[in-house]
Amino acid sequence: MITAEEIRAKLLEAFPNARVQVVDTTGTFDHFDAVVVEESFRTLSRVRQHQAVYEALGDAFRDRIHALALKTTAP
Amino acid sequence: MSEKISLPIAADQRGPGQQSAPRTRAQGGDVMSEIEADVKGQKVFLYMKGTPDFPQCGFSARVVQILQHLGAEFGSCDILVDPEKRDAVKVYGKWPTIPQLYIDGELVGGCDITTEMFQSGELQTLLGASK
Numbered sequence: 001m002i003t004a005e006e007i008r009a010k011l012l013e014a015f016p017n018a019r020v021q022v023v024d025t026t027g028t029f030d031h032f033d034a035v036v037v038e039e040s041f042r043t044l045s046r047v048r049q050h051q052a053v054y055e056a057l058g059d060a061f062r063d064r065i066h067a068l069a070l071k072t073t074a075p
Numbered sequence: 076m077s078e079k080i081s082l083p084i085a086a087d088q089r090g091p092g093q094q095s096a097p098r099t100r101a102q103g104g105d106v107m108s109e110i111e112a113d114v115k116g117q118k119v120f121l122y123m124k125g126t127p128d129f130p131q132c133g134f135s136a137r138v139v140q141i142l143q144h145l146g147a148e149f150g151s152c153d154i155l156v157d158p159e160k161r162d163a164v165k166v167y168g169k170w171p172t173i174p175q176l177y178i179d180g181e182l183v184g185g186c187d188i189t190t191e192m193f194q195s196g197e198l199q200t201l202l203g204a205s206k
Contacts, residue, residue, distance in 0.1 A: 046191070047184045051169045061171055069187075 001029040002064040007057065011036060014056030019075070030066040035073075042074035049073075106163040114177040119149035119202065122164050122175045126153050134186035135174045141193045142176075147202050178202065 004022040011020045011034070018038035025031050034053070041049045049072035054061055061068070097111035098104030104112070114120045119142065125131030127139045131153075142149050154161035154173055161173065168175050168182045176183045178201050183189060192198040 046188050047170075047182055050184070050188070054169065054171055 002060060003029060004032060007032060007034065007060070007065070010058075010060060011053065011056055014052075015040070025069075030064070032065060032067070033069045033071075035071045037073055037075050039075060041072055046072065106159050107167060110160070110164060110167045111180075113150065113152060115180040117148075117150045118179060119147050120177045121149055121151040122154055122160075122168075122173055122177075123151055124153065124155050124173055127151055131155060132173075134172075137186050138174045138176055138189050141189060141198070145193075145199060145202060 004024045008020050008022045011022070012018065015036065015038045018036050020037075021033075021035040023033045025033050036049075036053055038049075041052070044052065050070055053070060053072060057065070057068075097108045097115060099109045099112050100106060113122075121127075121135075121138060121142070123130060123132070123135035123139065125135060127143070127149075130136035130139055139151075152160065154164060164173065164175060165171055168177075170182060170185065172185055174185055174189075176185070176189050183192065183198070183201065189198065192201070
């Protein structure tokens with residue numbers, strides 16, 4: 001269990017200048033939609049962008065989030 | 076002095092010339108080596124839940140459908156029957172979910188990215204490019 005705000009904070013830690021939006025889609029603290037708009041993504045393929053987000057979430061992802069629908073892009 | 080330091084490191088990091096071929100667990104390799112053998116042994120390889128004929132998950136089924144629609148030949152591995160590999164694949168791909176599609180030994184993505192790349196035509200380009 002994790003809150004959308006905790007996920008957002010974790011992502012902003014890794015990407016301080018990004019625009020980050022996280023929504024708890026089921027209200028059960030384990031299924032989320034996330035949008036990350038980050039300048040450094042401009043040169044990365046989509047799989048690398050997602051990998052960067054997963055890495056930023058680290059253990060939180062494996063243990064506490066069941067599902068994350070992720071959208072990443074450059075501004 | 077710097078030689079003394081660099082020697083053991085050099086012994087650890089096998090140079091490109093002497094890299095041993097990836098081996099399956101049956102051949103005495105570890106599970107990571109087996110994954111490398113999977114994804115580098117053929118152009119297209121899919122880790123999935125179930126088999127191409129009997130997918131056990133909608134996301135895996137969609138990737139299979141796309142590959143079959145494009146007439147791509149691909150190897151696959153059902154991670155549901157191999158818990159050790161299921162965990163190892165997530166570490167290997169730095170990717171937390173299954174399915175995972177590999178082309179030319181590189182992770183392309185899961186279901187969402189594969190679908191987007193199919194719709195944009197990028198996937199067809201990747202599959203068509205011979206290596």
